[in-house]
Amino acid sequence: MRLTVVGAGSMGAQIAQQAALHGIEVALHDQDEGQLQRARESNQGHLARRVEKGKLSKEEADAAVNRVQLVSDMSEAADRAEFVIEAVFEDLELKRSIFRELDEVAPAGAVLASNSSTMGISKIADVTRRPDRCLNMHFFYPVLVMDLVEIVRGPATSDETVERARDLAREMGRTPVLLNKEIDGFIVNRILHAATQEAYRLLDAGVASFEDIDTAVEKGLNWPMGPFRLGDFSGLDVTYNARLHMYRVTGDERYKPSPKLEAKVKAGKLGRKTGEGWYRY
Ligand SMILES: NC(=O)c1ccc[n+]([C@@H]2O[C@H](COP(=O)([O-])OP(=O)(O)OC[C@H]3O[C@@H](n4cnc5c(N)ncnc54)[C@H](O)[C@@H]3O)[C@@H](O)[C@H]2O)c1
Incomplete structure (x- = not known):
């Protein structure tokens, strides 16, 4: 080969x-x-x-x-x-x-x-x-x-x-x-988007802190990282741009980036790579 x-x-x-x-x-x-x-x-x-x-x-x-x-x-x-x-x-x-x-x-x-x-x-x-x-x-x-x-x-x-x-x-x-068919986000990113979206909805609605949402996902679903920790790891600009892309192509309000996420990105708090995102590094 x-x-x-x-x-x-x-x-x-x-x-x-x-x-x-x-x-x-x-x-x-x-x-x-x-x-x-x-x-x-x-x-x-x-x-x-x-x-x-x-x-x-x-x-x-x-x-x-x-x-x-x-x-x-x-x-x-x-x-x-x-x-x-x-x-x-x-x-x-x-x-x-x-x-x-x-x-x-x-x-x-x-x-x-x-x-x-x-x-x-x-x-x-x-x-x-x-x-x-x-x-x-x-x-x-x-x-x-x-x-x-x-x-x-x-x-x-x-x-x-x-x-x-x-x-x-x-x-x-x-x-x-x-x-077998083309679809935006393929499989993994679609499921990740759905879970991340719900996490932001819970945060925006004041249901729980981002730390507790991460803990719930990590301990209750056995995912290695909750959505906020994962966002910091990949770069919050990556999460933000991916959501914005999905929002623009689908027009679906579910994908609209959370104002709290947008504020982090505008403040340059992009996660591990900048020393601070949801958590401090
Ligand atoms: N980074 C990720 O997490 C990730 C995950 C899955 C898929 N992807 C996809 O993989 C692709 C690459 O992403 P990346 O993160 O490696 O990007 P990157 O910016 O790290 O690398 C892109 C490379 O392409 C080179 N390049 C640009 N124009 C070129 C040309 N005309 N001829 C030859 N080389 C050229 C650049 O010099 C650069 O080295 C993108 O399509 C991205 O969507 C990225």
């Missing part, structure tokens, strides 16, 4: 590394050469910690890092690919232009997958001559830890392409789930 990953940011770097840990040869491309180096350094750091903990030998870690080839030219990165995963910025026109170019440079039989969190493949694949070989493969951050891939087929995706995506996810040591 030869995999090409386009975009070496938070997601692409770890998608490439996760595949390489399972013996897959990967070409990792980014338009920014500095980002390619940062991706490698970050992956080396993650694997070095596994070596320290005795979970991986030094030789295995070095081999896995070296199995990810850094390629600054996209056509060189993709010209022998069997499978391509795109993980560039969440910008529709950018993704369409990348797919247009990949369709030119990648072998005709290669599958083109997008890791987009919000854009169904039908919005992108029509720029290619192979919409049957396009689909979404939605990994979760951090990819080196999170054992799930949502595979979403578009109206034109073939059964064979779905099977190839499932096989790749399993080969990478990840568990695939299949969505």
Whole structure:
């Protein structure tokens, strides 16, 4: 299997590394050469910690890092690919232009997958001559830890392409789930949004404090983190923007961001990354 990953940011770097840990040869491309180096350094750091903990030998870690080839030219990165995963910025026109170019440079039989969190493949694949070989493969951050891939087929995706995506996810040591239809938020984010929405409703209505809502969810549902702690962990701007996106696409009042969440974001209290969100760090 030869995999090409386009975009070496938070997601692409770890998608490439996760595949390489399972013996897959990967070409990792980014338009920014500095980002390619940062991706490698970050992956080396993650694997070095596994070596320290005795979970991986030094030789295995070095081999896995070296199995990810850094390629600054996209056509060189993709010209022998069997499978391509795109993980560039969440910008529709950018993704369409990348797919247009990949369709030119990648072998005709290669599958083109997008890791987009919000854009169904039908919005992108029509720029290619192979919409049957396009689909979404939605990994979760951090990819080196999170054992799930949502595979979403578009109206034109073939059964064979779905099977190839499932096989790749399993080969990478990840568990695939299949969505037979495109839907905003896929499965996980829809359920997360529903739970988060209810948590904010309880907070806004003065029913309980955010600490007690988190405690209730953590102890009563056995979730590792309540919605407010999870929001701080992922970044409250991420929660806010995701809710705003869902509100705009669906027009559904349930998704309208809570005024308390909006106030946190406007005050720059975004969670762990800024030292304060719902909690102080
Ligand atoms: N961060 C998350 O938690 C998460 C989770 C699941 C899915 N996603 C999705 O994954 C994708 C990437 O997200 P991210 O968080 O890794 O973003 P990021 O900003 O960390 O990385 C994006 C990378 O794309 C590169 N890029 C931009 N334009 C390019 C081009 N023309 N050619 C090559 N490379 C280019 C950038 O240089 C950057 O390194 C998005 O579609 C996002 O919705 C993100």
